[in-house]
Amino acid sequence: MNEITFFQRFESDIVAGRKTITLRDASESHFTPGQQLRVGRYEDDVYFCTIEVVSVTPVALDELTDEHARQENMTLPQLKEVIAEIYPGLNELYAIVFTLVSKA
Numbered sequence: 001m002n003e004i005t006f007f008q009r010f011e012s013d014i015v016a017g018r019k020t021i022t023l024r025d026a027s028e029s030h031f032t033p034g035q036q037l038r039v040g041r042y043e044d045d046v047y048f049c050t051i052e053v054v055s056v057t058p059v060a061l062d063e064l065t066d067e068h069a070r071q072e073n074m075t076l077p078q079l080k081e082v083i084a085e086i087y088p089g090l091n092e093l094y095a096i097v098f099t100l101v102s103k104a
């Protein structure tokens with residue numbers, strides 16, 4: 001069973017190591033550093049890799065920086081647009097930094 005999902009459009013960046021962070025709402029803030037997570041695609045829940053959580057840090061939408069965007073393999077305006085689409089109206093986010101452990 002997968003423990004976290006990502007939209008399919010992010011899969012190639014994650015398995016290539018270009019995306020090393022995910023911004024989530026409070027419902028996914030319970031992960032802990034060192035925890036290894038099976039990762040599936042949101043659309044079909046097909047497993048595609050395992051990641052290890054490095055850190056989970058609260059961050060407000062208006063505190064996001066170019067460094068967060070770099071870790072998402074996006075520009076800061078792109079990142080803010082993506083987050084506003086996924087979590088409309090939400091300001092309180094959690095930055096989950098991760099490393100790639102293995103691919104499917």
Ligand SMILES: CC(=O)Nc1cc[nH]c(=O)n1
Pocket residue numbers: 005006007010021022023024042086
């Ligand atoms: C499925 C899902 O919520 N995926 C997300 C959400 C925020 N960031 C991200 O990389 N992926």
